[in-house]
């Protein structure tokens with residue numbers, strides 16, 4: 001079995017490509033390299049290839065993983081180089097390893113993920129914030145027995161309340177200042193991210209900022225996925 | 237906050253942000269500082285539509301192959317993005333380098349269909365350019381040269397007030413030549429007039445400001461005259477005699493957001509010899525010029541390898557008219573199988589060979605088979621010179637049914653010159669006969685079977701034998717639709733027809749003159765844009781625009797022109813002579829057909845300028 005995992009960064013404008021579009025980009029890129037993918041059997045064969053966890057539109061990432069099977073055996077270093085040559089700017093392959101495993105899919109083994117959230121402070125509020133204030137707010141936020149967020153239901157498309165507290169594994173923060181002297185909150189989130197329990201950073205953002213009485217436009221907030229962790233301690 | 241930061245914000249607020257980011261596989265990166273001229277290629281529709289259009293990919297490559305030219309792309313933003321851009325006062329920018337259009341040297345629009353004209357204006361407005369060419373010229377500020385080309389440029393007049401320069405005909409040679417000339421002229425410090433003077437020496441360059449139009453009291457044109465003695469009159473269409481060695485994109489951009497047609501495309505030939513009298517493409521792309529089979533194969537394979545596409549399509553006006561079509565298929569089909577690529581052959585004429593081909597390439601998808609008789613009776617098909625007989629159709633449909641096809645699509649036009657209700661009855665007759673054929677072959681309970689009858693409204697087009705004809709009124713079209721709906725109420729038959737409103741607006745611009753620019757401007761001010769999208773089309777905006785601009789619609793649509801009337805597009809010489817068009821119109825009235833000129837020249841006049849390699853080859 002010629003199974004591999006390629007790790008890549010997603011950054012810059014390309015972070016605005018959707019999960020489906022990214023699948024297409026990879027499918028094309030593989031074809032372009034001449035690395036023939038293994039196809040599934042059956043009436044409607046498709047290339048054996050899949051992402052470990054979809055990434056929301058607009059997020060950048062330092063830990064995107066795609067697993068795939070090729071028809072023939074290749075040197076992982078060779079695959080890495082070929083993919084570097086063809087992938088569009090912003091999708092940057094960093095490593096490729098052989099993945100000889102009997103697990104069904106990486107997606108099934110994903111467990112949690114770490115994110116960095118960057119939220120610029122409104123000028124009017126900037127003076128009130130420092131690391132201590134933020135740390136205090138975070139522990140108050142986490143001390144709640146329930147944190148109710150409004151989540152859009154997959155089927156009905158309606159917003160419904162969910163308790164997200166148990167899905168937050170960890171949260172720290174810092175107040176940072178950028179080159180132009182603008183202050184921002186930088187949050188490190190460790191959240192459930194797997195097939196059984198999955199928490200989107202969106203729900204933390206949409207509850208924590210109001211909890212701090214901060215009115216920050218969502219489009220000013222940036223999110224990056226830092227790491228993706230697996231149950232069987234798989235590491236890439 | 238600069239534009240790129242602002243763009244980053246907006247991208248988080250819109251649907252399908254992937255439309256606006258650029259940087260796709262095979263898109264071109266150059267340093268703008270290293271080039272002499274920067275060209276913004278604008279497609280007046282959404283990304284997904286524009287990216288499926290081969291012409292853009294051809295010219296993108298042609299221009300970027302020149303070291304000193306940088307061509308970038310621009311599409312119309314979706315309505316959500318547009319609203320935010322206006323709110324944030326953000327100008328329309330290129331995808332490649334995010335440069336506001338106002339900073340480019342050329343802003344070039346491709347005119348594929350008349351209903352995109354309001355979007356042209358809307359994009360200029362979003363780019364914060366004054367819409368009228370005269371206003372840009374009079375301004376202190378230096379604006380880019382706004383140019384346009386494509387099939388609709390064969391009657392450029394409705395856009396003449398907005399566009400500085402039109403490119404008529406094949407663009408691959410004249411466009412880069414003019415862009416390079418511009419770079420040189422600027423280096424030498426020459427004025428715009430001096431540049432114009434040089435540029436218009438080339439075939440295919442039409443600069444509206446060099447000409448003036450006067451009108452008669454009845455509203456018809458009195459005279460088209462040039463304002464400078466050095467301006468060419470008429471402007472001859474640019475025709476490239478041999479397309480074999482033209483730059484062709486084997487490295488086309490792979491769209492980020494799925495385009496309508498996401499596939500590799502190879503142009504097999506340009507032009508058509510059949511001479512259907514309503515068809516503009518059949519007249520304005522003459523003569524037929526083919527690529528060699530070797531070239532087509534090589535382009536196809538290179539393209540597939542460079543894009544990773546899994547679908548290949550051939551492009552021409554009539555796929556099976558390629559002189560070595562059988563040989564090409566015999567080579568292409570196995571090659572595509574090997575590469576795991578599906579092959580699609582649009583506008584195939586259905587004969588014995590086509591069946592074999594379709595059987596081979598659509599093993600699992602024996603779904604739809606398409607015929608375009610265009611008219612319901614032999615009489616009317618003779619009038620329009622559509623060389624299909626009913627016997628041909630039935631024979632091949634019988635075969636199709638035997639081979640297991642279950643879906644037949646028929647295309648017709650209504651409102652054709654000399655049409656009567658008998659011709660409409662003929663449409664229903666054909667549908668009924670096909671349903672009967674199915675009963676005959678597959679029995680009364682013939683299973684799943686459907687005939688789809690689609691009719692479109694005839695729009696008389698410039699540079700065709702029907703350019704003088706009257707168009708039906710909206711009421712008349714509606715009556716015919718009702719009539720047909722009634723007649724086609726049959727089991728196994730589905731009837732579709734197109735919207736009436738757009739075909740009458742389309743007709744105004746297809747044969748409009750310079751005065752129609754006021755109508756266009758009014759429609760744009762009333763919020764009309766993306767008119768070919770039903771969800772964005774605003775008929776009220778258009779109705780009001782007619783009132784606002786006091787343009788008399790029926791003058792342009794219903795009025796039958798006299799043969800000796802000066803037509804707005806007489807300023808352009810398409811290569812097909814007016815004498816021939818008149819002759820063809822008269823033959824139409826006499827219900828006389830004209831043969832395909834592969835059986836011998838029929839004298840359209842294009843051979844005054846170029847050689848016709850297909851003449852008399854059948």
Ligand code: SF4
Nearest residue numbers: 833837838840848851
């Ligand atoms: S000049 Fe004659 S051969 Fe050439 S395209 Fe016209 S009709 Fe056909």
